[in-house]
Amino acid sequence: MINVKHNYPAAENQTYLNTPACGLLSKKTAEALNRFHEDFLNHGSPVADQWMLEEVPKTRQLVAKFVNADVENIALVPNFSFGYNSLLDSIGPKKTLVYSRDYPSLKIPLELKGFELIEVEDKHGFEIDQAELFDNLIKNEIELLVISHVQFRTGFLIDLKSVGDFCKENGILFIVDATQSAGASLISYRDLNIDALIWSNYKWMNAGFATGIMCLRSGLIDKFPPRIGGYGSFFVEGDQLVYRPSSRSFEPSHPNMAGLVALNSAVEEKLSLGLETINAHNSKLLQLLTSQLDHYEVPYYGQENKKGSRAFVVLPSTSTDFEKLKQEKIITTFREGYIRLGAHFYNEESDIERFIQIIANR
Numbered sequence: 001m002i003n004v005k006h007n008y009p010a011a012e013n014q015t016y017l018n019t020p021a022c023g024l025l026s027k028k029t030a031e032a033l034n035r036f037h038e039d040f041l042n043h044g045s046p047v048a049d050q051w052m053l054e055e056v057p058k059t060r061q062l063v064a065k066f067v068n069a070d071v072e073n074i075a076l077v078p079n080f081s082f083g084y085n086s087l088l089d090s091i092g093p094k095k096t097l098v099y100s101r102d103y104p105s106l107k108i109p110l111e112l113k114g115f116e117l118i119e120v121e122d123k124h125g126f127e128i129d130q131a132e133l134f135d136n137l138i139k140n141e142i143e144l145l146v147i148s149h150v151q152f153r154t155g156f157l158i159d160l161k162s163v164g165d166f167c168k169e170n171g172i173l174f175i176v177d178a179t180q181s182a183g184a185s186l187i188s189y190r191d192l193n194i195d196a197l198i199w200s201n202y203k204w205m206n207a208g209f210a211t212g213i214m215c216l217r218s219g220l221i222d223k224f225p226p227r228i229g230g231y232g233s234f235f236v237e238g239d240q241l242v243y244r245p246s247s248r249s250f251e252p253s254h255p256n257m258a259g260l261v262a263l264n265s266a267v268e269e270k271l272s273l274g275l276e277t278i279n280a281h282n283s284k285l286l287q288l289l290t291s292q293l294d295h296y297e298v299p300y301y302g303q304e305n306k307k308g309s310r311a312f313v314v315l316p317s318t319s320t321d322f323e324k325l326k327q328e329k330i331i332t333t334f335r336e337g338y339i340r341l342g343a344h345f346y347n348e349e350s351d352i353e354r355f356i357q358i359i360a361n362r
Contacts, residue, residue, distance in 0.1 A: 001348070002273060002281045008346040014329040015354045017341035020152070020180060020312050021333045023206040024346060029265040036261045051257045059260045063213055066267050066275075067182070067197075069189040075214040075250040076260065080179050080200040083214035085109050086250050087175070087196055090224040094143040094173065097136055099128055103152050106177055110146065118142065126154050126302030127309070134166055144173040149187075150180035154301045155312040155342070157181070164193035179203055181311060182213070183270060184344060186279050189215045196220065201259075204344060207266040211259035216247050228252055278345045285343035289313055289352050296360035301338075312342030321362050330355055 005011045007026045016024060039047045056076070064071040077083035084105070093114045098107055100119040110117055118140045122128050128151075137145060145167055150157050160176065167174040175196045178187065183204035189197055197215040201207035225245045226233075230252030234241040243249075270278060290313065293300055300315035315338060322334035332341040332355075339359075343352065 001284070002277060002345045003348075004269075004273070005346050005348060011346040011351075014331055015351045016331045017343060017347065017351060017355060018331045018333055019184075019204055019344040020155070020340055020342040021203070023183070023203045023344065025206060025208055025262065026265070026269060028269060029206070029208070029262050032261050032265040033258055036258055040257075048257065051260075052254070055257075055264075056255055056260065059264055062264060062267050062271075066271060067187055067189045067213070067215060068191070069215045070218065073189075073216050073218060073247055075216065075247040076255060077198075077212040077214050077250055078210055078256065079212040080177055080198050081105050081109075083198045083212055083250055084175070084177070084196075086226070086228045087198075087214070087216075087224075088113050088115075089227045090221075091144070091173065092224070095141060096144040096146055097133075097140065097142045098146050099148070099151070101151070101153055102146075102148055103177065106146055106148065115144070122154075122156070124302070124304070126156055127305055128156060128158060130159065130162060133163070137166070137170065137172055142172055144175065146175045146177075148177040148180060149185065150178075150311040152180055153336075153338075154314050155310040155340075156302060157185070157309045157311050159309075160187070160192050160194065168193035183266075184278060184282055185311065186275060201263055201266070205263070205266055206269075206344075207263040208259060210256050211263050214247070214250060221245050221247065221249070226250060273345065281345050282343055285347055285349065285352055286310070286312070288349060289341075289343065289355075292352065292356045292360075296356065298359055312340065314338050314340045315359075317359075321359065324362065325355070325358055328354070328358055330358060 007028060008024045010016055010024045060074050060076060061071050064074050088109055096110055096115045097118050097120060100121050120133055120136050149160060164174055173195050176194050178197055178199040182199040195217045200212045202209045226249035229243060229249055231254055232251030233249040234243050300313050302310060317339040319334060322339055325332055332339050
């Protein structure tokens with residue numbers, strides 16, 4: 001098991017099971033941020049210039065290594081929504097399949113931009129049946145599939161490899177929101193047939209707010225030229241700034257340097273531990289959680305699904321249970337009559353045991 005809780009004060013000071021809502025910063029990341037702000041405070045523009053010329057390209061390379069993508073396919077965006085909306089403007093209205101209960105940030109832009117939407121439903125409030133998904137893609141002559149890797153309401157985890165392969169075979173564009181999986185799930189972009197993989201870094205990436213990543217398939221920009229441009233979109237040639245369409249077209253302004261400092265630190269920590277090790281640690285804690293819920297006959301969404309296709313747990317509950325957990329300094333999310341919780345690499349078995357002790361005796 002991984003032992004890093006000492007580097008995450010918010011995980012030491014309480015039982016923190018709320019990464020599906022907001023990931024924690026490490027001491028190391030906070031120290032890196034403080035150093036950057038101290039340097040900028042004392043030196044001003046030379047620090048910013050050095051970051052723009054040296055550190056931003058290094059960050060792009062580090063992210064490419066982390067997700068196993070070509071560096072030219074990486075865009076450092078402010079968040080998922082910015083990258084996604086900008087990309088939709090480039091693609092233009094298409095006949096699109098979406099999951100009916102997916103995150104609003106996926107569905108609303110499609111509606112506002114005039115995309116024709118077809119919706120697929122789940123089974124038993126949890127599983128998105130893959131055979132039914134494929135059937136809908138074909139019978140409705142879908143041009144674009146947009147879906148979250150992990151569903152925020154249930155924790156259901158789709159099979160990116162199988163779905164991506166099917167989309168490629170049938171000429172269907174495939175866009176994925178990985179905000180609830182990047183940093184915890186094993187994702188190798190080079191091995192997946194995904195046209196655009198986009199995420200924000202404030203959850204399982206543990207990089208704080210106001211940065212995101214967009215991975216774009218080679219050739220996508222040639223087919224759908226960007227309809228956005230700005231400082232980050234230009235290349236320096238001699239004393240001229242020259243615009244060429246590329247992934248950097250989606251980086252239209254000066255970057256959030258402090259946010260990228262945090263991202264660098266978070267990615268370096270995950271690379272040092274190994275994403276396979278992190279994923280195995282999280283899976284073991286998830287298995288402990290679900291087995292204990294089963295043992296105490298505490299219901300949760302997808303309880304009958306034993307295939308491992310979940311990233312976290314959501315269980316029907318009440319505000320009274322949620323407040324009791326808060327009183328015991330056990331941090332989760334409560335909304336729409338359910339409690340959502342997930343374990344990350346700074347959690348330990350004792351965190352799961354504390355939660356079970358309260359929820360099983362409510």
